[in-house]
Amino acid sequence: MIHTLHIETKQRDEIIDITPKVSDLLRQEPLEDGLAIVYCPxxxxxxxxxxxxxxxxxxxxLMRLNEVYPWEHPKYEHAEGNSAAHLKAITVGSSQTLLVAGGRLVLGRWQGIYFCEFDGPRRRQCLVRFIKG
Incomplete structure (x- = not known):
């Protein structure tokens, strides 16, 4: 089953911790060990x-991504004017695969899962799939 998280972003560039939401979805699954795939479409x-x-x-x-990929650049050619957002998204990536053990996400002590918005504010979706392993 593919789960859908609905995310409302409020700024052009924003990083939102979705770890609690993914963990809540995992608790609904009969999964002890396997994988969690978190994907941004x-x-x-x-x-x-x-x-x-x-x-x-x-x-x-966000500060460093904005320095590397400024919103305004004289050589951007994309007609929508959001080339910086596309560049940031391809740098960050569209998905993460995480281990699940004992019915819990395997994350390091300080780690969290983030939805990274680069062209907001918008209504977004994040897809989550758990695979038994």
Whole structure:
């Protein structure tokens, strides 16, 4: 079964911790051991696993991505004007595969799963699939 998370973003660039939502979905599954695939079906957003203890890490990530991929650039040619969002999304990636053991997500002590918005605010979806292993 593929689960759908509905996410409302509020800013152009935003990193949202979806770890609790993915964990809630896992509790609904009869899965002790296997995989969790978290996928973003959008070309201007992505999925990342990174530190979730210090909120400044999210700010630093967005700051650096904005430095590398500024919103305005004289050589961008994409007609929609959101080339920076596409570049950020391809850098972050569209999915993450995580281990499940003992009915829980296997994450490092400081890790969390993030939905990364780069062209908001928008209504987004995130798809989650659990596979018995």
């Amino acid at each position: 959008h070309t201007t957003a992505g999925i990342a696993v990174n530190e979730n203890a210090d909120p400044d890490v999210k700010k630093d990530i």
